[in-house]
Amino acid sequence: MSNSFKNKTAVITGGNSGIGYAAAKEFKERGATVIITGRRKDALDRAAEELGVHSILADQGSLADIDQLAATVKAQYNKIDFLFINAGMTGGVFPIEYGSVANFEEVMNVNARGPYFTLSKFIPLLNDGASVVFLSSIATQVSAPLFSVYSASKAALNAIAKTAALELAARKIRVNIVSPGPTNTNLMTRAGVDPELQHKIYEGIMAKSPLGRKGEPEEIAKTVVHLCEDSSAYITGADIVIDGGMALS
Incomplete structure (x- = not known):
């Protein structure tokens, strides 16, 4: 593995599982100093130990946590080179008919308001020439029943x-966006979605996917890292779709 990120520092929100975890591993293997965040202390501590990276407990849905995260990073690392706003x-x-105010506010807080203020607070900490990547979703391009609030939050993020x-x-x-299609993570399980409903949702999704499978976190992470490399110096404002061809359906 190359040492292309030696003397570089990366912050990854939601880095204790899924795509964030895979990205932390990629950045670490390229020589970067890596800081992951998460709101579940046990999972965060375990991931940090497994990966050999630093961790800071922070909930992206909490403005107080975002303020404290930025202050801690500034005090301990001063400036950073890569910011992967991944938590979601x-x-x-x-259906929209049964939508609740509580669910709307929680999803928007974590997926839109949180990323907005995370970026806002970290802009002064970014070195000139830094790279920021937002994790969005194919849901902004391929409409699906039952996911109205999630889709809206990711559209705002974009x-x-x-x-x-x-x-x-x-x-x-x-600043770039990575928009995965269905990926092999536990996102819906952590949201409390019934396993049978998950199966039905994924069956419908797979039927629309030319490649007929979910993506793997490592596949998404490699694109995130690529967007931070010097070879991507002419890419900004892009939305990179990694969906197995779903958007073509």
């Missing part, structure tokens, strides 16, 4: 990312 949640899976790409270009800071 599915929320409830049900708008934030593209605006940031324009605002930060003068500092040569690149």
Whole structure:
């Protein structure tokens, strides 16, 4: 593995599982100093030990946690080179007719408001020439019943990312989006979605997928890392879709 990220520092929100965990491993293997965050202390501590990276307990849905995260990173690391805003949640899976204010607010807090203020607080900590990557979803391009709030939150995220790409270009800071299709993570399980319903949802999804399978976290992580490499220096404001061809259906 190359040492291309030696003397570079990466912060990954939601780095204790799934795509965030896989990305932390990729950054670490390239020589970066890696800080992962998460809101479940046991899972975060376990992931940090397995990966050999640093960890800071922080909930992306909490503005107080975001403030404290930025303050801790500044105090301990001063500046960073890579920011992967990855943490997110599915929320409830049900028709709009049965939507709840509590679910709407929770999903928007974690998937849109949290990323907005995470970026806002970290902009002063980014080195010139840094790279920011947002984890979005194919749900912004392929509409699906039951996922209205999740899809809306990711659409908002994309708008934030593209605006940031324009605002930060003068500092040569690149901001990009990675939008996976169905990926082999426990996102819906952690959201409490019934296993039988999950199976039905994935069956429908797979029927629309030309490649006929879910993606793996490691496949998404490699693209995240690529967007932080010098070879991607001319890429900003892009939305990289990794969906096995679903958007073609």
